[in-house]
Amino acid sequence: MSEIRFTKDHEYVRVDGDVGTVGISDHAQQQLGDVVFVELPALGAKFDKGAGAAVVESVKAASDIFAPVSGEVVAVNGDVDAEPGLINQDALGRGWIMKIKLADPKELDGLMNQSDYDAFLQTLA
Amino acid sequence: MRYLPLDASDRALMLARVGAADIDALFSDIPADKRLSALLDMPGSMSELEVERALTTMAARNVAAGSVPFFLGAGAYRHHIPASVDHLIQRSEFLTSYTPYQPEIAQGTLQALFEFQTQVAALTGMEVANASMYDGSTACAEAMLMAHRLTRRKKAVLSGGLHPQYSDVAATLAEMAGDEIVRMSLDVRASEDIGAEIDDSTSCVIVQTPDFFGNLRDLAPIAAAAHAKGALLVAVFTEAVSLGAVRSPGEMGADIVVGEGQSIGNALNFGGPYLGLFAAHLKHVRQMPGRLAGETLDADGRRSFVLTLSTREQHIRREKATSNICTNSGLCALAFSIHLTLLGEAGLRRLARVNHAHAVDLAERLGAIGGVSMLNETFFNEFTIRTPRNARALVEDLASRGVIGGLPVSRLAPDAGLDDLLVVAATELNSAADRAAYAAALAQCL
Numbered sequence: 001m002s003e004i005r006f007t008k009d010h011e012y013v014r015v016d017g018d019v020g021t022v023g024i025s026d027h028a029q030q031q032l033g034d035v036v037f038v039e040l041p042a043l044g045a046k047f048d049k050g051a052g053a054a055v056v057e058s059v060k061a062a063s064d065i066f067a068p069v070s071g072e073v074v075a076v077n078g079d080v081d082a083e084p085g086l087i088n089q090d091a092l093g094r095g096w097i098m099k100i101k102l103a104d105p106k107e108l109d110g111l112m113n114q115s116d117y118d119a120f121l122q123t124l125a
Numbered sequence: 126m127r128y129l130p131l132d133a134s135d136r137a138l139m140l141a142r143v144g145a146a147d148i149d150a151l152f153s154d155i156p157a158d159k160r161l162s163a164l165l166d167m168p169g170s171m172s173e174l175e176v177e178r179a180l181t182t183m184a185a186r187n188v189a190a191g192s193v194p195f196f197l198g199a200g201a202y203r204h205h206i207p208a209s210v211d212h213l214i215q216r217s218e219f220l221t222s223y224t225p226y227q228p229e230i231a232q233g234t235l236q237a238l239f240e241f242q243t244q245v246a247a248l249t250g251m252e253v254a255n256a257s258m259y260d261g262s263t264a265c266a267e268a269m270l271m272a273h274r275l276t277r278r279k280k281a282v283l284s285g286g287l288h289p290q291y292s293d294v295a296a297t298l299a300e301m302a303g304d305e306i307v308r309m310s311l312d313v314r315a316s317e318d319i320g321a322e323i324d325d326s327t328s329c330v331i332v333q334t335p336d337f338f339g340n341l342r343d344l345a346p347i348a349a350a351a352h353a354k355g356a357l358l359v360a361v362f363t364e365a366v367s368l369g370a371v372r373s374p375g376e377m378g379a380d381i382v383v384g385e386g387q388s389i390g391n392a393l394n395f396g397g398p399y400l401g402l403f404a405a406h407l408k409h410v411r412q413m414p415g416r417l418a419g420e421t422l423d424a425d426g427r428r429s430f431v432l433t434l435s436t437r438e439q440h441i442r443r444e445k446a447t448s449n450i451c452t453n454s455g456l457c458a459l460a461f462s463i464h465l466t467l468l469g470e471a472g473l474r475r476l477a478r479v480n481h482a483h484a485v486d487l488a489e490r491l492g493a494i495g496g497v498s499m500l501n502e503t504f505f506n507e508f509t510i511r512t513p514r515n516a517r518a519l520v521e522d523l524a525s526r527g528v529i530g531g532l533p534v535s536r537l538a539p540d541a542g543l544d545d546l547l548v549v550a551a552t553e554l555n556s557a558a559d560r561a562a563y564a565a566a567l568a569q570c571l
Contacts, residue, residue: 037411039411042277052445055445057411057436058436060436061436061441062436062437062441062442062445064445
């Protein structure tokens with residue numbers, strides 16, 4: 001059973017076993033506007049939690065995507081490379097960016113679950 | 126605005142505020158042996174008339190490029206510039222506008238840059254070119270950094286045929302960034318095996334053609350060797366007119382093409398301002414440094430021009446920008462574009478043929494002189510000769526006979542043991558009489 005966690009920078013990580021699928025939240029894609037380019041990390045790259053791991057560029061801005069958890073990149077989504085608009089259409093599904101093999105599952109405890117994140121978004125409104 | 130100089134108490138106040146003991150403390154980053162310890166030995170104050178006389182006398186000792194037979198190249202070339210080029214670039218809309226990039230008011234500049242980019246892409250055989258950079262050497266260094274970003278590797282291999290000053294600029298940047306550089310030794314006869322230097326950590330090889338010594342190099346096998354290791358080929362040229370005669374670097378497999386555009390539309394200008402040309406493949410456009418003008422439609426559906434892909438740039442992406450260079454050589458680019466437009470494709474090819482023909486004639490004349498040997502098997506409008514004398518002393522003797530004979534290799538590479546080599550260029554401006562004068566003067570100096 002997968003569970004989803006969010007960062008205050010609006011990345012999500014959906015965890016299955018020891019692998020987390022990382023992307024940006026639906027709120028984030030709405031704020032960015034039309035995504036026109038995604039710079040994916042290299043397979044095998046290792047990131048510490050909070051390090052810049054990818055870049056999402058919209059018509060408005062280029063934004064760093066920070067690794068929500070530490071670990072090694074085990075997959076990147078070639079579909080968003082070819083069709084960046086997938087992030088707008090389905091940020092939490094087909095618009096995922098990379099999969100990270102978790103170095104330390106305890107890091108998830110520091111992230112927000114869905115209801116915490118929803119409450120966090122209310123504070124931004 | 127006031128231009129009153131500061132007095133001692135102002136200076137003391139400022140030093141105290143920044144926490145510096147004295148003025149010299151502000152220069153502590155400069156190595157002590159590079160700083161003056163005493164005042165320059167300069168004459169005291171003079172009247173305006175005295176200064177004018179002194180400087181006129183000094184200036185008369187110069188031998189100006191346009192006043193004598195002139196065969197100097199090595200990265201800066203003397204070509205004919207039609208009078209219309211200078212006339213057009215001096216229109217105030219172009220000459221005096223500062224950062225004229227707001228599409229609402231700058232359609233002329235933006236369209237000119239768009240046309241310039243189109244010309245550079247066509248010349249280099251690439252898909253996209255930027256709105257220009259400072260000069261060939263900085264464009265070359267930026268190409269190296271772009272290759273690092275694209276390959277996520279940090280080692281560049283520099284051909285021994287690359288202009289030594291271009292190598293120096295790349296090495297300076299690499300040193301500051303902690304990146305690795307492999308500088309191959311000066312390769313007078315284009316005989317190096319650069320493929321052997323490429324390994325799995327190489328981001329790019331940087332190869333110039335025509336090279337510093339004038340040799341033409343086939344880039345195709347170098348591109349294949351680089352690509353086999355996942356590295357990129359950065360192709361460099363210093364003589365843009367050569368592109369009217371040789372296969373474009375893009376056709377030969379280059380991934381990034383950079384060069385000096387001064388040859389077309391721009392005078393020698395004492396070494397600057399010059400014009401960096403930069404072209405790449407469309408798939409790499411987001412990692413390309415510099416500004417890009419693009420074509421679009423306005424609200425009424427009319428063709429118009431804007432700066433595009435600015436999200437890569439410093440003013441939006443701050444420290445994550447693809448480059449710290451957000452500016453370009455707009456007026457030099459305009460001069461390039463106007464001259465190239467006047468030439469057209471057929472005109473550029475004719476100009477290139479004339480350059481080559483003059484160089485061939487010069488090579489034959491100089492090669493016929495006893496003791497002089499021609500080192501190139503191939504060349505465009507520049508080649509290297511070996512002379513029986515020290516080349517630096519030789520060019521001084523030639524200058525005293527009214528001929529600027531070329532660049533002694535030792536001037537840019539003093540420790541390479543190549544003191545007898547001279548790099549010689551001929552353009553459309555070197556008449557048959559000039560070439561004969563050179564051969565006669567050289568024969569007298571040996």
